[in-house]
Amino acid sequence: MAVRAPHFPKDLKWFNRPQQELLKLQGKFLLLEFFTFGCINCINNLQSIKKIHQAYGDNLHLVGVHVGKFAHEKEDHALESALKRLDVNFAVINDAEHQLSDAYAAKGWPTTILIDERGYIVEHLSGECSVEALEDLLSSYDVKKGLLEREQEKHQHKLHFPTKVMVSEQFLAVANTEAHEVWLSDLEGKVSDVISADRPMGLCLHEEKLYICERDSLTLYDLKNREKRVLLQGLRNPYAVVVQEGTLMVALAGAHLIEVYELQSMRLIEHYGNRFEALRDGDAQSCQLAQTSGLVMMDEILYFVDAESSSLRKIERGRVETLIGEGLFSYGDQNEGKLLLQHPEDLCAGIIGDGCGGGRLFIADTFNNKVKAFYPEDGSMMTLLEDLDEPRGIAKKGCELYIANTNAHEIVVFDLSKMQKRVIVFCFDEVLSRF
Numbered sequence: 001m002a003v004r005a006p007h008f009p010k011d012l013k014w015f016n017r018p019q020q021e022l023l024k025l026q027g028k029f030l031l032l033e034f035f036t037f038g039c040i041n042c043i044n045n046l047q048s049i050k051k052i053h054q055a056y057g058d059n060l061h062l063v064g065v066h067v068g069k070f071a072h073e074k075e076d077h078a079l080e081s082a083l084k085r086l087d088v089n090f091a092v093i094n095d096a097e098h099q100l101s102d103a104y105a106a107k108g109w110p111t112t113i114l115i116d117e118r119g120y121i122v123e124h125l126s127g128e129c130s131v132e133a134l135e136d137l138l139s140s141y142d143v144k145k146g147l148l149e150r151e152q153e154k155h156q157h158k159l160h161f162p163t164k165v166m167v168s169e170q171f172l173a174v175a176n177t178e179a180h181e182v183w184l185s186d187l188e189g190k191v192s193d194v195i196s197a198d199r200p201m202g203l204c205l206h207e208e209k210l211y212i213c214e215r216d217s218l219t220l221y222d223l224k225n226r227e228k229r230v231l232l233q234g235l236r237n238p239y240a241v242v243v244q245e246g247t248l249m250v251a252l253a254g255a256h257l258i259e260v261y262e263l264q265s266m267r268l269i270e271h272y273g274n275r276f277e278a279l280r281d282g283d284a285q286s287c288q289l290a291q292t293s294g295l296v297m298m299d300e301i302l303y304f305v306d307a308e309s310s311s312l313r314k315i316e317r318g319r320v321e322t323l324i325g326e327g328l329f330s331y332g333d334q335n336e337g338k339l340l341l342q343h344p345e346d347l348c349a350g351i352i353g354d355g356c357g358g359g360r361l362f363i364a365d366t367f368n369n370k371v372k373a374f375y376p377e378d379g380s381m382m383t384l385l386e387d388l389d390e391p392r393g394i395a396k397k398g399c400e401l402y403i404a405n406t407n408a409h410e411i412v413v414f415d416l417s418k419m420q421k422r423v424i425v426f427c428f429d430e431v432l433s434r435f
Contacts, residue, residue: 005030005115006103008093013076015083017091020063029143030061030115034095034106036069037082038307038343038367040237040253040291041128045110046086048131052138053090059144064092067101067109070310070331070343072367081390081407085161085178116141157428159409164240164346164393166203166210167402172424173210174404174411175200175393182212182221187397189426195221195228202240202251202295211248213238218250231266240295240346242302251292251304258292258304258315272320279309279327287320289313290328293392294346296361303361303376305344312341312363312374323376333368335381343367345392348401355398356416362401364391371403371414385414385421 008021033049035042046064053062068074073082074096083092095101104113105124114123114137123137163177167187174183175197182200184193195212202213210221211231218232218241232238237254247269248261257273270284278288290309295302302315310332311325324339332340346364350357361374362384371385371394385403391412393404399417414421 003121005113005119005121006100009099012099013094013096015080015092015094016089020091025061025063026119027117028059028061029117029138029141030063032063032065032104032113032115034065034067034101034104034109034111034113036067036073036109037079037086038070038073039109040308042110043086044237044254045112045128046088048129048134049112050088050090051131052134055135055145056138056143057145060138062090064088064090065095065100065104065106066092067095067098067106069109069329070367072342072369078367078390085407087178114138114141157426159411159426161406161409162393162404162411163406164200164202164213165395165402165404165411166205167395167397168205169397172402172411173203173205175203175212177201182210183426184210185424185426189424191426191428193226201238204241204243206243211241211243213241213250232261239293240304242295242297244297249295249302251295253291253293253307256289256291258289258295258302272315277308277328279306279311279322279325281313281320281322283319289320294344294364294394296347296349298349298351298359298361298376301376303347303349305341305347305363307343307345307366310341310343312344312347312361314376323379324374324381331367333365333370335372335383339374339379339381341365341368341372346394346404348394348396350396354396355400357396357399362394362396364394364403366390366392371401384416384419385412388412 108126112125116122161178164175166173172185182195182197183191185191197214199215204211208223212219220231221228236252238250239253240251242249246263248263256277257271260270272284273289277290280288290306293307294305309325309328312323331342334340343366344363345366348362350360352358363372365372369388374381388405389407391403392406395402401414403412405412411424
């Protein structure tokens with residue numbers, strides 16, 4: 001028997017559309033999408049939902065219900081920035097206290113619910129849905145397609161939600177993620193190349209070759225001949241990559257895995273995690289990861305951050321060990337006693353002899369809007385920089401940290417020796433090529 005859809009509470013904050021009552025939405029099918037912007041599965045599902053929105057237009061009502069897990073996600077301003085970054089332009093409600101999700105029994109992220117033209121719930125789907133599956137579902141209820149034309153925003157020569165950054169002795173590489181580009185510039189911001197890439201994320205330099213994590217692939221850009229080719233395809237949200245001593249390690253945020261490849265043959269050697277999102281230590285077969293978003297090698301140890309468990313972890317001698325973090329719902333902002341982070345998405349290492357901060361890990365503590373320094377030798381942590389706007393990438397050269405301050409559309413440089421920051425001003429006077 002179909003169940004009548006609960007009404008929307010009147011006190012919730014709406015985005016992209018005026019506040020609407022459920023009764024006013026009747027007469028057409030309504031698709032409710034319950035999500036949270038820090039969840040990789042939700043981000044993937046939103047890509048399908050946006051395509052459905054474009055295909056059906058006004059013939060299908062669509063309302064996103066944001067059900068924040070982390071404290072930062074519940075804030076209106078954080079959600080507003082996330083909707084811009086994710087290019088979500090349909091109506092969204094901030095269900096910060098989980099009123100709607102409880103009423104609709106939406107127990108996981110993401111959940112998709114279809115309400116018919118009479119106001120009754122007819123479908124309740126958990127997990128990611130492909131565009132094809134949603135098309136089949138809507139077709140079975142004879143929901144007709146419409147047309148929705150929207151002028152796409154152009155981001156030429158502008159930073160648009162940059163996510164990751166890589167720095168070498170000679171140049172800087174920026175994953176200008178939502179503009180689908182990688183910028184190469186000198187250390188002062190003079191851009192020489194713009195490389196087209198599908199939602200680029202993590203970057204790694206090895207032997208004059210730039211490894212680029214893209215939406216579902218790992219590509220290689222040769223700095224000498226300016227040629228780009230695909231190394232790996234069919235990946236689930238590669239977010240970070242490290243090359244070390246003949247091996248390549250890639251963090252697959254969507255699969256909750258770290259995969260290890262032999263560099264020359266790109267043969268899969270090992271993987272850590274079992275594809276279930278959780279925090280559990282152990283060897284490669286028994287450990288569990290939770291949206292690994294950043295990797296770095298230091299002293300032959302691979303350190304990484306798992307965003308969804310707000311954890312800092314390491315792989316040493318084939319075993320995963322957690323340094324900060326207790327589980328998927330344990331998070332905060334604490335540098336003393338029980339150390340706490342909130343959805344960290346990247347980290348870098350201070351190499352001994354490389355200027356300042358040798359032996360420390362520098363963490364982009366994304367939902368706390370801070371950069372923190374962690375010292376593995378004694379387990380201490382301190383805040384270096386605050387009042388950022390969801391920093392998602394960090395790299396180090398000498399005494400300077402290069403930070404992708406994502407929602408502010410900028411690259412911040414923080415001088416550890418002076419404890420001062422500046423923002424890079426990029427210029428395009430002599431861009432040589434675009435690939």
